[in-house]
Amino acid sequence: DAKSRLEYADFASSAFAPTDVPARSSGSTGGAIARLVLSEGLVLVAVGLALGLGGVAALTRTLQNQLFEVRATEPMVLAMAVAMLALIALAACAIPARRATRIDPVVALAD
Numbered sequence: 001d002a003k004s005r006l007e008y009a010d011f012a013s014s015a016f017a018p019t020d021v022p023a024r025s026s027g028s029t030g031g032a033i034a035r036l037v038l039s040e041g042l043v044l045v046a047v048g049l050a051l052g053l054g055g056v057a058a059l060t061r062t063l064q065n066q067l068f069e070v071r072a073t074e075p076m077v078l079a080m081a082v083a084m085l086a087l088i089a090l091a092a093c094a095i096p097a098r099r100a101t102r103i104d105p106v107v108a109l110a111d
Helices: 002-013 020-024 030-058 060-066 075-101 105-110
Strands: none
Touching: 030 060, 030 075
């Protein structure tokens, strides 16, 4: 199971591999494939955002010396940064998910 998660994470974050999804999801609907690719990618995003916020909390003093007229723990700035990164990551996950739903499994497996 861990190996398949890594393979899907690699698929979602790397160049599109047309034969990868149909081989693993034969019989699945397009929506199920899209949910699979999106969920695997967004799990990585959530982990990254949590680690990033933890890093901000751990490095508050160092960050404060680098900032001008903004606190290192300014809630609005942190919320905007998280929201922006989450939106970009959603778009980055949605593109491979959309491509994966458009592949005909029979054609992809025949290649």
